[in-house]
Amino acid sequence: MPKHKPIKFQDNSFNEDVKETIGIFVKTHPIASSVAKALFATAVLGGVLTTAAVAPGILGMLGKSIARERRDKRERYKQMWARFHDLRKRKVFEFVRETPNGELIYQFTEKGKLRAKKFILETLAVSYPKKWDNKWRVVVFDIPEKFKKQRRYFQTKLVELGFYQLQRSVLIHPFPCEHEVEFLKDFLDIKPYVETFVSGDMPNGKTIYHFRQLLKKYA
Numbered sequence: 709m710p711k712h713k714p715i716k717f718q719d720n721s722f723n724e725d726v727k728e729t730i731g732i733f734v735k736t737h738p739i740a741s742s743v744a745k746a747l748f749a750t751a752v753l754g755g756v757l758t759t760a761a762v763a764p765g766i767l768g769m770l771g772k773s774i775a776r777e778r779r780d781k782r783e784r785y786k787q788m789w790a791r792f793h794d795l796r797k798r799k800v801f802e803f804v805r806e807t808p809n810g811e812l813i814y815q816f817t818e819k820g821k822l823r824a825k826k827f828i829l830e831t832l833a834v835s836y837p838k839k840w841d842n843k844w845r846v847v848v849f850d851i852p853e854k855f856k857k858q859r860r861y862f863q864t865k866l867v868e869l870g871f872y873q874l875q876r877s878v879l880i881h882p883f884p885c886e887h888e889v890e891f892l893k894d895f896l897d898i899k900p901y902v903e904t905f906v907s908g909d910m911p912n913g914k915t916i917y918h919f920r921q922l923l924k925k926y927a
Contacts, residue, residue, distance in 0.1 A: 715757035715792065716811040718804065721821050722752050725887040726828060733831035743787045747795070748827040750788075751816065757792060795820070825895050832892075834869050834885045840926040844910045847871065847879045847889055849902040858896040865892060872918045880915050882923060 730752050750757060795801055800820035804813040816824055847866065851859035863873070869888060871879040886904055893899045910916055 712758070712789065713806075714811045716807070716813050717751040717754055717757075717801075717815065718813050719751065719754070719815040719821075721816060722824070722828075726891065727753055729828065729831055729833070729887070729891075732833065732835065736833075743784075743791045744795075745827065745830075747788050747791050748824055751801070751814075752824055752828070756811070757788060828891065829865070829895065832865070832869060832888050834881060834883055834888060837883060837926060840882060840923055841884075842908065843882070844907045844915075845881045845883070845885050845889075846905045846907055847881075847902065848905070849877050849898070851877075851898055851901040855896075855898055855901070858898050862892055862896055862898065862902070872915050874912060874915055880910075880912075882919050883926075 730749050734749055734753075747757075749755075792801070796814075798819075799817050800823055801814045802817045802820075804815055806812055849859070849862065851862065863876075863879070866879045866881075866889075867873060869881070869885065871881045871885075873879050889902070889904050893902050
């Protein structure tokens with residue numbers, strides 16, 4: 709394939725917590741379900757798109773044999789390159805400048821940031837610590853009826869993340885999850901209606917019973 713100038717992604721829209729989430733996703737999903745996911749991960753992490761350099765682990769997301777098979781690696785790279793140009797035409801990425809060493813700097817457009825956030829939603833996961841700190845994270849919300857779609861999605865997503873729904877508007881998790889909750893609040897625009905508390909005490913027996921097997925592993 710013809711040589712192209714390296715594409716460097718630079719965007720300050722995503723903080724280190726989000727990048728850490730994407731990094732975990734890359735490590736735990738060695739084979740991505742799509743080229744688009746690999747490309748979005750590269751962009752969020754501030755990676756470089758060339759035949760020689762891509763954000764660490766990204767090409768590995770596209771197939772276990774890539775590191776060993778040069779031909780497959782180039783083919784997967786061509787797929788990412790083609791996907792990048794398709795998304796650029798769709799106004800997901802925009803050109804910023806060219807650096808003195810020849811890198812083409814791109815960033816997300818506003819439309820692209822929304823697409824990236826949707827991708828990040830798919831990667832959200834509560835990380836399990838080496839040892840439980842014996843604290844509980846309690847999420848309480850009172851989301852108005854006019855945001856009922858966001859409320860329903862928020863509830864559903866927390867359950868998917870492993871929260872125990874003690875009441876309709878009270879969900880609990882034993883492991884640190886504040887960053888994931890904050891991202892959901894921001895994405896759904898429901899920050900004023902959601903609070904997260906950390907407690908060293910859990911008087912509710914149903915909650916303790918629900919997490920009993922999980923906590924045994926990290927006691």
